[in-house]
Amino acid sequence: AQSVTQLDSQVPVFEEAPVELRCNYSSSVSVYLFWYVQYPNQGLQLLLKYLSGSTLVKGINGFEAEFNKSQTSFHLRKPSVHISDTAEYFCAVDDRGAQKLVFGQGTRLTINP
Amino acid sequence: DTAVSQTPKYLVTQMGNDKSIKCEQNLGHDTMYWYKQDSKKFLKIMFSYNNKELIINETVPNRFSPKSPDKAHLNLHINSLELGDSAVYFCASSRRGGEDTQYFGPGTRLTVL
Numbered sequence: 374a375q376s377v378t379q380l381d382s383q384v385p386v387f388e389e390a391p392v393e394l395r396c397n398y399s400s401s402v403s404v405y406l407f408w409y410v411q412y413p414n415q416g417l418q419l420l421l422k423y424l425s426g427s428t429l430v431k432g433i434n435g436f437e438a439e440f441n442k443s444q445t446s447f448h449l450r451k452p453s454v455h456i457s458d459t460a461e462y463f464c465a466v467d468d469r470g471a472q473k474l475v476f477g478q479g480t481r482l483t484i485n486p
Numbered sequence: 487d488t489a490v491s492q493t494p495k496y497l498v499t500q501m502g503n504d505k506s507i508k509c510e511q512n513l514g515h516d517t518m519y520w521y522k523q524d525s526k527k528f529l530k531i532m533f534s535y536n537n538k539e540l541i542i543n544e545t546v547p548n549r550f551s552p553k554s555p556d557k558a559h560l561n562l563h564i565n566s567l568e569l570g571d572s573a574v575y576f577c578a579s580s581r582r583g584g585e586d587t588q589y590f591g592p593g594t595r596l597t598v599l
Contacts, residue, residue: 405585416490416576416590417529424585461527472517472583473542476529 375399375468379477386454387485394449394480396464405467406447407474408438412460420462423447434458459484489513490591492577498597499567507562507594509577517541517583518560520552523574523593535560536583567598 380395398404405424409417421432428440438449447464464477490511499505511518519542520532534542538554549565564571574593580586 407587409590411527414593416592417578417588418590419587422585422587463529467584469584473531473534474588475531479527479529481527 375404375466375471375475377464377466377475377477379462379464379480381480382478383481383483385483385485388456389453391452392450392454392458392482394462394464394482396447396449396477398445398447398464398466403469405469406438406440407465407467408432408436408447408449409463409465409476410460411463411479417463420449454482454484456484456486458482490577490579490589492575492591492594494594495592496595496597498599500599501567501569503567504563504565505567505596506564507575507577507596509560509562509591511558511577511579511589513579513581513589515579515581515589516557517580517586518554518557519578519580519588520560520562521576521578521590523576525573529576533560533562534583541583564596567596569598572596572598 376399378397407422408420411417421430423430423440431437462480465474517536519534523529532546533552535554551563554560577591578588580588
């Protein structure tokens, strides 16, 4: 069965600093990859997704992620974070054909002024 | 004009009771889901329905019974509530599945005393 590992449970950074949130998934023939964000006391919303094509995917709020098939990774990056980026971030994978999202454990991003 | 709505937002009840959570989406999507988010923020799929038909039924106790009266609604009924059922339950919908973005409701925080 597919699994997703988010290597950091918490990431504190200062405002305007760059950030990378790491995500690895277990190998499969082909997958769809997603990053979702959950702001406090809210549901999840999509940041970006990789389906096929270019390995660098751009999303909302200045986030981007790079799909690396050989390392089975899909790390999320932002060059300069803002206080409003404080949230829980979830990486998820869907085995093509499974039509089922499997989520990582989440990474809490805390932005300090 | 909320896309995916859930009621109630909070539910506090005693062990052994039966309760329901309702979900509605106005996006015209064919697929709906129920997820459970535990106290450590881990998110796991419970069920998915496509056009009122059950597609995914993870290893969920049969005390949990989803019901889809039409493709815009997916309700979750829970019998004989247990302490371990305390969690946040999220409803989501997508156009179909797989590569399609899932849109999440705001969540229902269930507390079993």
